[in-house]
C-alpha cells in the first residue's frame with residue numbers, strides 16, 4: 115500500500131544497480147517495541163541517498179539496522195534482509211562490515227572526547243592492516259578535505275566545536291577507506307553555514323572519492339539539495355521515494371517537510387490528520 | 397635529616413609497587429568501566445602459581461614465563477565467560493561478578509597449590525646498597541631499588557603502549573565511547589581480552605615483587621585494599637594518577653609510621669592512607685589526574 119503511494123506520487127528511480135539494498139526490514143527493540151515495520155530502500159553505487167522524516171520516524175534505527183550496531187542497543191532485525199555489494203550482511207559484526215567497506219557516522223558525532231583529533235582519525239583505520247606510509251597518506255587525504263582538522267589535529271576532540279567534531283567523525287569514518295558511509299544527522303545542532311560546509315565536503319567525497327552515502331536528515335531542504343535520491347520515512351514505514359529533484363518539487367513534501375505552503379505552515383497535528391486522510395484516499 | 401630522607405626514599409620505593417598494583421585496576425576500569433575486585437586475587441594467584449611451579453623444580457626463568465601464559469589465559473577466559481555475558485548490565489552487577497570471581501580465583505589457587513606460606517627468592521638480597529651507604533651514608537634497600545626499577549619500567553612500557561600503539565589507542569577509544577568504537581570496527585571483545593591479559597601480566601609482576609618481599613601468602617590479596625586509597629588519590633582512569641598516587645601513599649605511609657607513629661602507639665600505616673584518601677575525596681572527588689567528564693554540546 116505504502117509502496118503504491120510512493121510510486122503514485124513520484125516515478126520510481128531509474129533502475130541503477132543496487133549497491134546497498136534493504137529489503138522489508140522489521141526492527142524490534144527490547145523484544146516488544148516494533149519500530150521499523152517493513153522498510154525497503156536501495157542505494158545505487160556512487161549516489162547520495164537521503165533518508166528523511168520527522169524525529170522518531172525510524173531513520174537512525176534504519177541506519178543502525180544496516181550497520182549492525184542495533185545489537186548494542188537491544189534491537190533486533192526480526193524480518194527482512196540487508197544486502198551490500200551482493201552479499202547478505204545483516205548477520206555480520208560491525209568489524210566485519212567495516213572491513214567490507216561500510217561505516218556509520220552516528221547521530222551526535224560520538225568522537226572520542228579524550229583522544230586528540232588526529233588520534234580519533236587514526237582509530238578509524240583500525241580495521242586496515244596497512245604500513246605507516248599508507249596510514250599517513252590516508253591522514254593527509256582527510257586533512258585535504260577537512261583543512262580545519264589539520265589545524266586542530268592535536269586538540270582534544272572533546273574540546274573542539276560541534277562542526278569540528280562532525281568533521282572529525284566523518285574523517286574518522288573516511289580513514290576506513292569506505293565504499294559507503296551511513297551518515298546520521300550531520301546537520302544536527304550546527305549553524306547553517308557549517309552545515310553547508312559539511313554538505314559541500316560530502317558532495318566532494320561522493321564525486322572524487324566515489325563514496326556512496328546514505329544520509330539520514332531532518333533538515334529536508336539541505337539534504338534534498340545535495341542528494342540524488344530520497345526516501346521519506348514515517349512511523350517506521352517508507353511513505354514516499356524518488357529523485358531528490360522531484361521530491362523537492364512535490365507539493366506534499368513542500369508542505370509537510372519543507373514548510374513551504376501557500377496557506378502557511380500547518381501545525382504538526384493538522385499535518386498528521388491531513389496526511390492520514392490523504393493516504394487513505396490515495 | 398639523613399634519616400628523614402631514608403624513610404622518604406624507602407616510602408617512595410614501596411609506593412612504586414603500590415602504583416603497579418593500582419595500575420591493574422586502572423587498566424580494566426578504563427577500558428570496561430568495571431572495578432575489578434578480583435585484581436588482588438589475581439596477584440595472589442599469579443605469585444602462588446609462579447612459586448608453586450618453581451617449587452616443583454622449574455627454574456624461575458621457566459616458571460615465570462609459564463605463569464605469564466597462565467595469567468593471559470585466565471584473563472581471556474574471565475573476559476569470555478564472566479564479563480561478556482554481562483555486557484550492558486549495570487556497573488554494580490559487574491562489580492558483584494568480580495567479587496564472586498575473586499573468591500573463585502582465591503579458592504582455585506589454594507586448591508591447586510595449598511594454603512601454606514611459601515617463600516620466594518628472586519635472587520635479589522634485601523640489604524642496603526653499599527654504594528649509597530659509602531657515598532651518601534644512606535641505607536636504602538637494594539631489593540626496594542630493583543623492585544621499584546622493574547615497576548617503573550613496566551609503568552613506562554604501559555604508558556607507551558597506551559599512547560603509541562594501535563591497540564593502545566583502540567583501548568582508550570573503547571574507554572571513551574563503546575558505541576563509537578564499535579562503529580569504526582573496533583571489536584570490543586578483542587580489546588577487553590587484551591586488557592584482561594595485560595592486567596594478568598601486571599598482577600604477576602606485582603605478585604612476584606610483593607611475594608619476594610613478604611612471602612607468598614593469602615595476605616597478598618589485601619594488596620587490593622592497599623590500592624584503593626591510591627586509586628582515590630590518583631583517579632580511577634589515570635595511569636599517571638596511579639603512579640603519583642602510589643608514590644604519595646607509599647611516602648606518607650612510611651613517614652607517618654616513623655614520625656607520627658610513636659605518638660599514637662604505632663600501627664598507623666594500616667589506616668593512615670585511608671584517612672588521607674578520605675580527606676582527598678572531600679576536596680577533589682575525581683582524583684588528582686582523574687579524567688574530567690567533558691561536557692560540551
Ligand SMILES: Nc1ncnc2c1ncn2[C@@H]1O[C@H](COP(=O)(O)OP(=O)(O)O)[C@@H](O)[C@H]1O
Pocket residue numbers: 143144147149167168169170171172173174175176187188189
Ligand atoms: N534503544 C531503543 N529502545 C527502544 N526504543 C527505541 C530505541 N531507539 C529508538 N527507539 C524508538 O524508535 C523510534 C524511532 O527512533 P529513531 O530511529 O531514533 O528515529 P529518528 O532517527 O528518525 O529520529 C522512536 O520512537 C524511539 O523512541
Ligand SMILES: [Mg+2]
Pocket residue numbers: 170173174175221299
Ligand atoms: Mg535519529
